[in-house]
Amino acid sequence: MQGNVEEAIDIARGGRILAVTGAGMSTDSSLPDYRGTGSTPTTPVDVDMFTSDPVWYRWLWYRNEATWKILENCQPNDGHRALATMEASGHLLGVSTQNVDRLDARAGTRNVWELHGRYDTVECLSCGSVTSRAALSVRLRALNPDLVEETDPAHVDITPDARRDLAEVCTFTPAYCERCGGMLKPSIVMFGEGLPESAFGPSLDMAASCNVVLVAGTSLAVSTGLWVVHEAMRAGASLIVVNRGATAVDRFADVRIEGGTSEVLPQIATALTS
Template sequence: MDYSRRLDKLAQLIRESTKTLALTGAGVSTESGIPDFRSKEKGLWNRFDPEEVASIGALERDPAEFYRNNLKWWELCLQAQPNEAHRSLAQLERKGWLLGVITQNIDGLHQKAGSKRVWEVHGHLRTCRCMKCKKTDQMDRLKESYHCAACGGLLRPSVVLFGDSMSNDYYNAEKVMSGCQLLLVVGSSLQVYPVAGLPYMARQVVIINRQPTPWDSQARLVINQSAGLVLSDLVEILGDEKGPYYEC
């Protein structure tokens, strides 16, 4: 099936669904200049072991080394701007085709693009918090010091590190997945659990990803193209049509 026919099929599946959600991964943000984690050539995890440098254990053992390893790419995330994929998902939500976005990303680009219902299952980079007194502060605080201004305790970002429990947003995402008829998996390798188990809760799954995923054989449709290209083309096909979640 060529790209045009796959795109038409995607539009048909969305028109037929009364509850559609998107699950996004690092591949959505690569077009904003943020490197992904598992691609063969440029994946961050090809260069270092995440459990060594991005874990709660690494933070507790050597905070200075932890922040030396992580602050640079977090800053890249914070400076990035939304791309066509983020903007198109926001448009699909505004037009009522998409209930919301469940994202593995911590960069906040879905909100910057205008998405209103976003579940950040791996946390976010907007704030940090003290591991001792629990007081929250802006992420910029970590550029000055990784110690709490109130009590001197160790600060940590509001992200899910390796070794952490899952965020509240993850459990809320599990709830919102109930009754999901169509899940658009965009830019995710579907290799990180428990998030990679969410597609099992959907009636039908569409994969939009440049690389193959473990879910391809079970998906209703697979499109191995740029997320920005596919989603912007989808928005164009749907045109002025309104979906089941459209609010006047």
């Protein structure tokens, strides 16, 4: 049903809330919502392409290096801070997010389960060693001193489109693991990869124990978050949806609010903590 903030507050009050969030949470931090209203469909480099063809390995790291600091420089918005406030007051169990931008953690939320990984670390596909993205950037800049860094959030390209025409003429020099010489991959879930159990398992556990699931800033077009929401609904949780545009679970919602998360969530947080 279509509802208002007061109805959402009534449902959330006294509840054990699990937030399931997506890219719409971060649009007011200037990051694009690739699946939101008016977005253009993309076909990113998948994990098989990345690991089997040096052209795609080079292309991904070129675009990643040129744009990753956009995420580093973005700041949490009022929506992120509202969830942190709700957790600190004992109303929110945590956030199960499809975002890789780390803005929930930076806003102060302690229980954040990053279903699609995180942008700020890098892993070796051979030996499993994990290093910081910042440390890798130092190496990549030394190998590519003429690289031009992009600053427009609309161009953030952590896993770029599979543009073969551009990838084949890319002259970027990628880096490899300092420990074993293996291929390096951003610690994000690429298309074709499984979900990290360290995030998916706790998300399902919290879904089974919450009594309110708050869908915020996601259409749930990707099945990852949808699985978590369905688990909560199977366990009998009430459903609140806050999003700009339709979602895959609108017909099941106890309350659906058409609006931005940075506008709506602070109202809920204020009411719950006052």
